[in-house]
Amino acid sequence: MRAAVLGTGSCLPEKVLTNTDLEKLVETSDEWITTRTGIRTRRIAGPGEENYKLASTAARRALEMAKVTPEELDLVVVATLTPHMMMPSSACFVQAEIGAVNAFAYDLNAACSGFLYGLDLVDSYIARRPDMKILLIGSETLSARVNWEDRNTCILFGDGAGACVITGREQGGVVASRLLSDGRLWKLLYMDSPESRNSAIRQPDRKGCYIQMSGRDVFKYAVRAMEDAVTGLLLETGTSIDQVDLMIPHQANIRILGKLMERLGVPDEKLYINVDKYGNTSAASIPIALDEANRQGILSRGQRILLCSFGGGFTWGALLMDW
Numbered sequence: 001m002r003a004a005v006l007g008t009g010s011c012l013p014e015k016v017l018t019n020t021d022l023e024k025l026v027e028t029s030d031e032w033i034t035t036r037t038g039i040r041t042r043r044i045a046g047p048g049e050e051n052y053k054l055a056s057t058a059a060r061r062a063l064e065m066a067k068v069t070p071e072e073l074d075l076v077v078v079a080t081l082t083p084h085m086m087m088p089s090s091a092c093f094v095q096a097e098i099g100a101v102n103a104f105a106y107d108l109n110a111a112c113s114g115f116l117y118g119l120d121l122v123d124s125y126i127a128r129r130p131d132m133k134i135l136l137i138g139s140e141t142l143s144a145r146v147n148w149e150d151r152n153t154c155i156l157f158g159d160g161a162g163a164c165v166i167t168g169r170e171q172g173g174v175v176a177s178r179l180l181s182d183g184r185l186w187k188l189l190y191m192d193s194p195e196s197r198n199s200a201i202r203q204p205d206r207k208g209c210y211i212q213m214s215g216r217d218v219f220k221y222a223v224r225a226m227e228d229a230v231t232g233l234l235l236e237t238g239t240s241i242d243q244v245d246l247m248i249p250h251q252a253n254i255r256i257l258g259k260l261m262e263r264l265g266v267p268d269e270k271l272y273i274n275v276d277k278y279g280n281t282s283a284a285s286i287p288i289a290l291d292e293a294n295r296q297g298i299l300s301r302g303q304r305i306l307l308c309s310f311g312g313g314f315t316w317g318a319l320l321m322d323w
């Protein structure tokens with residue numbers, strides 16, 4: 001038995017921040033942002049749209065589609081790098097908010113790869129207990145951790161949440177995954193916490209607590225790493241890229257995706273993209289895209305989908321799944 005998706009849901013904050021809005025904050029232009037990143041708008045969480053609230057709304061929508069009640073859930077996992085609090089976990093807040101009284105709950109942090117790592121984890125639980133009903137969520141409020149004076153980063157990120165209700169299925173579900181990380185490269189993309197004692201990056205103005213990034217290096221590694229993960233996974237499973245019906249990568253940057261698709265030989269029509277609307281929502285990007293593709297009828301039972309991601313750590317990976 002492998003982990004299969006019963007229902008999907010997502011939740012995006014109301015406020016839309018356009019590239020033109022950003023022109024008023026930093027020295028940039030709609031044209032620069034669009035050509036370098038493909039991003040046109042992103043959503044920004046306001047009052048009442050805390051990480052766990054976005055996550056809970058996405059969860060309720062996924063539960064409704066799956067026809068599963070909160071009481072039936074055995075486990076709630078939230079992949080996030082912007083939790084509501086350090087303790088308790090956002091997953092515990094979600095549990096309380098939706099009434100998943102019979103579940104255990106915890107957070108997972110693998111930066112932008114969090115949802116992919118989560119799917120792999122959930123698949124292991126299902127191997128042991130196929131009847132488990134698991135709620136896996138990716139939820140982020142990155143806007144609180146963006147330096148709105150830094151044009152290198154503030155144009156890229158957005159807030160949102162996506163959720164999947166998962167259980168065991170005899171046929172279909174997760175086929176195989178390939179996860180990797182390299183902690184030696186952490187300084188190329190990081191976000192310190194206010195209570196850190198890390199004197200190497202600690203700054204009196206707490207700037208280290210905002211997202212810090214070496215954009216060009218991240219770009220280079222991201223393309224190469226995701227290509228390696230996907231190629232390795234396809235080889236390992238004896239799958240040709242032509243057998244993949246839809247590719248849903250982490251939505252970071254249109255140029256990263258363009259280069260990746262070119263190297264892998266994936267045609268445009270097999271690629272799902274929504275980075276133009278939401279920017280990079282880190283761990284939430286893949287489940288938001290899954291939910292959109294699902295509700296638009298792009299996904300159908302039996303299709304082979306390929307997910308891949310890259311994020312801080314560095315963490316990266318690829319996962320094959322039969323919908």
Ligand SMILES: CC(C)(COP(=O)(O)OP(=O)(O)OC[C@H]1O[C@@H](n2cnc3c(N)ncnc32)[C@H](O)[C@@H]1OP(=O)(O)O)[C@@H](O)C(=O)NCCC(=O)NCCS
Binds near residue numbers: 033152
């Ligand atoms: C961030 C990114 C868009 C920058 O694009 P780039 O083509 O690499 O641009 P560079 O960093 O080389 O900067 C080129 C110039 O544009 C400027 N620039 C940077 N941000 C700008 C902005 N928002 N508007 C206008 N100019 C900007 C730089 O200051 C630099 O100017 P200089 O040459 O006078 O120093 C790109 O590197 C990228 O997408 N990296 C990956 C980021 C990512 O996806 N991170 C998350 C991974 S999960």
